[in-house]
Amino acid sequence: MILAAGLGTRMRSTLPKAMHRLGGRPMIAHLIATAETVFDRIVVVVGPGMEALAALCAPHATVVQQERLGTGHAARMAQDLFGEGDVAVLYADNPLITAVTMRALLDARQGAELALVAMRPADPGRYGRVVTEGDRVLRVVEWKDATSEERAIDLCNAGVICAGADALRGWLGDVRAENVQGEYYLTDVVALAAAKGTVRFVEAPEAELAGINSRAELARAEAALQDRLRGEAMEAGVTLVAPETVFLCADTVIEPDVVIEPNVVFGPGVTLRSHVTIRAFSHLEGCEVRGGAIIGPYARLRPGTLCAENTHVGNFVELKAVTLGEGAKANHLTYLGDAAIGPRTNVGAGTITCNYDGVFKHRTTIGADAFIGSDSIFVAPVTVGDGALVAAGSVITEAVPAEAAAFGRGRQVNKEGRAKILRDSLLARKEKR
Known part of the structure; x- marks a missing residue:
């Protein structure tokens, strides 16, 4: 499942955020192309009025999140299409996540209730923090709701999770909008999963997980993608x-x-x-x-x-x-x-x-x-x-x-002595000015 309903307000653009381009193609197209190499089926959650974005996602299924009530609410919109087996949740504004990381996430899910992707960015900023005990995840806390001790944690949430379809449906139904934003956070399912069993994390580089919410972040992602493409070409x-x-x-x-x-x-x-x-x-x-x-x-x-x-x-x-x-x-x-x-x-x-x-x-x-x-x-x-x-x-x-x-040109005609006459006439006009 790819969450792509974001308007991209900080982009200052009429285009949905997922349609902004990296390396000559829309962000959503990068993510779909990578996911197609790993997953059996893809569902994309879009917002109202995003017909052009839905068309870009074809032939994959799309569902519409009519009200933007948070990532947990967006995931609920697609739960009828989960089917059986494992479900991974990806984000359109993390288009550079690699197939290697996706497969590592699926591997980590084996023997665990839930697996998530985490990173240690150079500047943790306003990312949600991953609270752990050893190699087990206890919960994810959003920056706005975090204590000063939790904000000091350098392991940050990338938002990407994987869980069994039936369990994820149940946890999404239990998520409540009891937070500063009054939204349904998908990250709340981590604590629900941890209460039932083991939650593990996969750590991946910041370069493939940094979110894109502004033009400046888009430019940084473009630079990271160009470095990757150049390296692949030289290799x-x-x-x-x-x-x-x-x-x-x-x-x-x-x-x-x-x-x-x-x-x-x-x-x-x-x-x-x-x-x-x-x-x-x-x-x-x-x-x-x-x-x-x-x-x-x-x-x-x-x-x-x-x-x-x-x-x-x-x-x-x-x-x-x-x-x-x-x-x-x-x-x-x-x-x-x-x-x-x-x-x-x-x-x-x-x-x-x-x-x-x-x-x-x-x-x-x-x-x-x-x-x-x-x-x-x-x-x-x-x-x-x-x-x-x-x-x-x-x-x-x-x-x-x-x-x-x-020979498709006019015939040349030479006028003997005319160059000097013309030049002298022009010089005389110049002297009178």
């Missing part, structure tokens, strides 16, 4: 020249022997095959780059782009919905949108595909082994055949046959 055989300057998405796929230079940003949906080099200050999203390709510096690859083997995309080149054929090059100052570029074709500096007519998008198709001169403009839809040559400065509005040379 898998990826070279990050300056790891702290590379920003990855949770779904970024990078194969071994890829080299990524400083200040590179990945949006969602990027796949890099082995032996790719991404040079500095490039931005990639929704694209695939295949072996031997060199991208950047200062390149932008947008969704729908495929750079085949041994392609080159250079500085200040933008590709959107482009297929760049094997060995093709676009090395300087170019925009290619909604286009297919054939193998080994060279695209000169300043080339533009005019793909949008104000209403519809249109495609440009350029064949293999073509040569596109600098400052060429293609007014789509248009086709250039294999082996064709387009002269620099051309505006291409009609098909260019294979092996043809296209």
